[in-house]
Amino acid sequence: MVVEGQETPMSELGGAYGRNRDVNRLEALYERYRSGSTVVLNSLERRWEPLRLLTSAMSAEVNARFQVNVYLTPPGQARGFNPHYDTHDVIILQAHGTKRWRLYGAPYALPLESQKYEHSRDVPEVEQEIDLRPGSLLYLPRGTIHAPTSTDTASLHLTIGIHPVLVPGVLQDAVRQVIDEDERFRTGLPIGFANDKELQRRTEETLAELVEVLAARLSPQEMTAKSLKRAISISQPELRGHLTDLENLPQLGPGTTVRRRPGLRWGMTLTEDLVELEFHNKTVQLPIHVADEVRYVTESGESGFTAASITGGLDQPGCLVLVQTLVREGFLTCG
Template sequence: MHADQRGPEFRSALGRLISIPERAFSDEVWGRTPLLTRASELDRTFEDLLTPADVDELVSHRGVRTPFARMAKDGALLDKSEFTSSAGFGAEMPDQLDSSAVLSAFADGHTLVLQGLHRLWPPLIDFTRDLVDDLGHPSQVNAYITPAASTGFSPHYDVHDVFVLQISGEKRWMIHPPVHTHPLSNQPWSDRREAVEKQASNTPYLDTVLTPGDVLYLPRGWIHSAEALGDTTIHLTIGVASFNDYDIAHRVLGALQDDARIREPLPAGLDLTDPDATAPHVDRVLDNVAAALERIRSDPEARRSIADELAARLVAITRPAPVDPLRTVAFIASLDAASLVTWRQGLSPRITRSNGRVHVGLRDKTISLPDECADALDDLRSGQPRRVADMRGLDPDSALVVAKRLLREGIIVPSE
């Protein structure tokens, strides 16, 4: 939703999760320290995102398949054959949730995990899309449904930041400081199992019970475990795969492949098992890398190329807001000068101009339009709804043609 459409009671997706100002969260908390926010601080719940009845619907009526679901007990995963089966005639895929099998496993103390709900459940699709816009980092959502007095997973850390949203019931969380700060995606907790277990045996940094509407933020690397108290509990874990300095460094080093000196082979006959023999070559490469890095630093285009690679990576692993094909086709059929359209939320194309054309680079294709469309595209990208007649730089007939093309390509959408 564009800022001009937000009423006085509006809270951004991130604003619903924290009680402190978003700038303070970014500057003082993000990636640094846990943050516990009680429901009473914001007078809110998350019933609009997921309820126990919604969980029953997902399990029993939505044909959810693995790997969008898993079950675990005391840190051990249950084989999927124990809670999935074929759905019968017309839906013979063998890995769909079997509601009665899920019931049996759940009653036996297994936690049910519904994964990727940002792709399955409409309220969470919209909420996660808004949160990605707020944070600037890819996000995803899992739901954990835990039987009373049960523990689904042993102490561990995640390689992404998490927001834990308590939906129903009560759950005790024990939080310990990292044994490996800011772990990368290829540095899972299982590689440091002994250190994690030892740290988890110490006095917790935080030992708290979450009740409905509470939110716990944990930076990646913080060790945590949880235990359901009393009745069945449900919580959402929003995982945020934050980009980091290593992502930039990785792409900077990738740019070095354009330097012929760095691609040069080591001498034939070199004894790579002799550190004294390889040391001079290490020094030489370090000198060449330093020189290449300095060239990149002094070249605005090279630095821009690295930034473009990060942007392309973000676009590749996030999805813009979904479109409604049938509604859009009907909208196009009745399109006129008074029709309202808006930029598709989360769509971040690369727009360039050359040879009298403006090019809109999408994930899987590039759309080329006459150069006079550039101003209209700039206006639409602001996110504000626009009448077709108000598409700047285009006469009425051209505006209709361009609007239809942009709608058909999923670049703009009907404005509600």
């Protein structure tokens, strides 16, 4: 529940009802709603299939993670949040009623998650007022200050947050790897350097050397390759029916029909010794001699196949072990 920027989680509602707190939490929610609070349902794509399908398709197209929050605001100029900006791009989808959006521009370009909006700062002048009605869509770039209010009817809208792979994260991960691998980047500055001009000069020389080493060690190609792996698995894993697959794994035979999980984002990389299959934000490594069989499995898609139908040089028991492995890891599903 949110009103004028003050948030109250559901776990804290119902306190006035004594021992029946859990039972009467819904009544406590409605009491807040009747008094002007907005009901916020966070990450609804994790619990409602239509939104999961929507965000999965968008993620595959854009290579970003999507989160959907739903906001139900009562009528009568009610406002959940005070003017603020988000540290990610958002798409607003108006589903019911009308909501008035006041937009104040983006005085601070591309804020990061660590650069939250400071409510103590002066709010700039309103640049636009837009009324969203059912079916309306509004795109707000990261950093756009906004403040929506309801009108004479209740308002229900979806906020789709867009979380791409950001350059700062790519660079920070690469620098962290260098720091972990090279002890020179983990040393302290000379003791007493703040009191000694000569130590300060040597500190500058040492840091200059490390900057040169860092520039030489950072590889744009390697950073891009790692970003690609991250983009492939940026969405929430889809593991519907996986518990049943694991339970039935001992009965999986050469003639059992399996298929790649619907909507699965994956990538395959070949090294000198290994086949690396990336999905669900992990890497499954297989010996290089099964590359043809793995390629068959991945290219067969969601149409369905059996271990006995896999082509390549691997014998049937080996193909069965490959299928069992990929079912156990969640790449394949039965039926």
